[in-house]
Amino acid sequence: MKLRSVELALTGAAEAAAFLTDIWGMAPAEVRGGTHYLRGSGGFPYLVALEEAAEPFLRSTTFVCSGERLEELKRSVAAAGLAARPVLSNDPGGGEGILVELAEGEVLRFLAGAEEVEPIEGRDLPVKLTHVVFNSADAEATGHLVEQALGFRVSDRTKGMVFVRCNESHHSTAFARAGFSSLNHIAFEMEDMDAVMRGIGRLRDHGMVPAWGPGRHGPGANVFAYFIAPFGPVIEFSTAVEKVPEDYAPGAPEDWTWPPNRIDQWGMSDKDFDGLRKAEEMFRHRRDWEAASLEV
Structure with a gap:
């Protein structure tokens, strides 16, 4: 199991992406339907997704895992009675898995089969x-x-x-x-x-x-x-x-x-x-x- 990415909704997604790439030190990955995906130097296709929205909220935090681990999660999440649903990822890297809402509203996404990408050079990029x-x-x-x-x-x-x-x-x-x-x-x-x-x-x-x-x-x-x-x-x-x-x-x-x-x-x-x-x-x-x- 690995933490991969965080997906944010906010007003001014393009401006936020510009700050993270031009000043903070990330690299652009791609833009899909108005959502800006930003990556680091490591093998994950993106670390942050910035989606244009009328007000800010945290859409999800994404972890990647094996298919076997995903099946274990399905059983334990169902046993705990948490709100959840199957999901296919439309983000870079793809994959399929589940969305889970914890007791205080935190939404976590777990994906299996998500693809990685070639690392890139950049000593000041986050890994x-x-x-x-x-x-x-x-x-x-x-x-x-x-x-x-x-x-x-x-x-x-x-x-x-x-x-x-x-x-x-x-x-x-x-x-x-x-x-x-x-x-x-x-x-x-x-x-x-x-x-x-x-x-x-x-x-x-x-x-x-x-x-x-x-x-x-x-x-x-x-x-x-x-x-x-x-x-x-x-x-x-x-x-x-x-x-x-x-x-x-x-x-x-x-x-x-x-x-x-x-x-x-x-x-x-x-x-x-x-x-x-x-x-x-x-x-x-x-x-x-x-x-x-x-x-x-």
Whole structure:
């Protein structure tokens, strides 16, 4: 199982695509019916889809898996009683699978048979997405749900988040203890720390400063720098997320504490709590499809 892409609906999709390619550092993949697909240097056909819409919402977050894993998901999702339906992907890469709505409205898409593409050169392109994080009204309940219904594993718990993995990467998603449900942020995996720092410098050249970072997280130990994109969401340069073994023991909030006035391992940067909070409320979840039998 791998996290592949995130699909956003918003006003000004072309302008958002221009920012992500010209300044943030992605590469255009293609445009289909007004939806802009943007890729990184790795083998996924796209990492972000930007669809023109009257108002912003998070359409889906897409994972790719084997056919066998997809059949397991159909059974566990049906047993959990979640709203779901079979789907054929019309996005680059194709594939077929299922759409699943979690208890707080998060829509996840799981595809088997999706094609990959040849990697491309570009030292400042993100390689892939490293994680997509959601705000949650009840992060603990959602963490338990994805373990039960999706076969994901909780990696760590902090005062702020429940971190969840779907493979050996410490987290492919997390659920923030926010008191509401929405997109928290999208993290792009850069080649190395230098690529993260060059990205910070590139955005400074365009008058943008980090909303938090650079720093190094506790859970996952990844280097980070968060920005608030001009089109609304929180986006992150990230690298070197920890790989964990199958028997990794989840940490509890008391295992992840910092000295006074610090909120990451380095403690060298401030955090724009108010600005981030406003941006995190922008992209809510929306299901615009009817549930249907998965025929399991």
